Amino acid sequence: MNAYWDLVLLCVYAAIVAHQIFRRYETYSIAFHSVMLIGPPAIIGAVLWTLDCLPVEMPALGVISLLYGTYLGVLGVSIVAYRLGPWHPLASFPGPVAFRTSKLWMAGCAAAGRECFVVKALHEEYGDVVRTGPNELSIRDPSLVGRIMGAAGLQKGPNYLGMTLTHDGLPMVGIQDVDEHLRRRRSWNRGLNSAALKEYEPLLAGRVAELARLLPTLQEKVIQLDDQFAQISHKIMSDMAFGENSKIMEGDQKKFWAQLDSGVIFAAFFSHVPWLGFYAMLIPLVAGPLQAFLGRCREFAIKRMLQGSEKRDLFYYLNHEDQPNRPSPPIHQLVDDGVLAIVAGSDTTSTALTSFFYCLLTHSEVYAALLQEVDNCYQDGETTLNTARHGKLPYMDAVINESLRVFPPAPNGSLRQVPRNAGVHAGTIFIPPGTAVCCHLYSMHLDPGNFSYPEVFWPERWLLASGKIPSATLPRHAGCDSEKGLGSFAASALNHNEVAFMPFSYGPMNCVGKNLAMAEIRMVACTLLRQFDFRLQDGWDPAEYRRGFKDYGIATRPRLPVTISRRR
């Protein structure tokens, strides 16, 4: 009996020590995990066997089960008790038990495309600061955004490790070291500043003109507008990332983008549990598509490097071709950056364009007012394929902002992490060392404290707030009986907090492609609205769109079936 209890007690001690080691040296190393999970019971068993202290009445299999059952069981209980206990550094923050216990719950929500809705509901239940994981907080209070994401803010969070499933060679978006991130970002800043964007204008115009040329052939049919926007955004971003060589991609485009699409659910899931992702990468079925996709991108990057490009593209800057005395970065960095441009820049922009048109087509008065602004801005015969007049379209900007507010293409924003060596004070809260923090943009965009009638698509709120109009009438919306909405409002009667509006995130690590995305949306919108009339497919239920808006880190484009006819 003594030998039995000695063995159990030793396993309990070992499990508690192992938990402390795991806590201290949080790592995704499979070798480390294996040693920590398999090693201690094996050592205890071997030592007791050498000393002849194993329970004699038990068969060998029973002893092994007892060793591992006790060790792993106590380790699990110790982890859960610590996470739920009052001594955990985040114990004072409210949140549901399941989410405080394990990130697997949020990973499940993410894989189901529901993360942003779940987090918003948690904020509605628990308030502005919610514990969404054992070591993670979600924040809905805009006054904390500057401290967390501003110039002296926090480093990037660990989620990108799980999305890309690599320890080293992380693309720029996931680099946690602040200095290294800013160093890598310099080439992106040069490649996407206003001078560079001017250089890309012909490229952008060429692709938008191609879209406008193709659409008439689709007249009289029902077309999925989301598909059209997916194609143009994919083409623009591949042009930017791989220059002329993107034409090579057009041949097997479907396969290439299908490879990317098939990865989003995995990426959403593993972004919450990166450690599990590294195990999954040992399974060829999971690792295969990612490797194949990266392999194709590598081919494009190498071809682009060897051939150069006649026109300047983003690759020109990422490859330091604008700084002849500077050597090219290593090829893996160029591949990572090329993939990042495609992933970060294409689906986000096409989702934004699709939501923009969905909002227009479901709000006829907004459609009419925008059409009038665009028609007044451009003379007959004048081209919409440049950015010269974009600054003269305030209503266009209001409609774009409002559709990005209601349907943000990256609904959760981006995770940050407090350094492990010191916590930070943000407003009245103290965030302990190592905590991952998300300023949850979807929750902020739809918080009535930031935007009155947040669920209502109402572009006029932006014009009111900037003083461009003195008052505006709230449109009819769900829950409102009056045909004319709830009456006329002045700006002072409304909540409108633009700090809480951050579809492109915030601070020095925000979206570097914001201006490119806005230029693309404005150019496509002006060109298509000038040339075509759009109508939703007869009988299609617009509620389908909201149902289809899923969040896999980047939102999916729901279907948008329309018919078109030529205006001019």
Ligand code: HEM
């Ligand atoms: C409507 C379209 C877009 C939206 C809503 C969007 C949104 C975002 C968001 C929320 C982030 C996270 C920033 C952070 O970590 O704080 C981001 C990062 C990024 N985006 Fe965009 N994006 C869009 C279009 C583009 C385009 C066209 C490009 C072109 C290359 C681009 C390139 C990037 C890059 C490179 C990053 C990483 C920035 C960094 O870590 O420093 N995005 N984007």
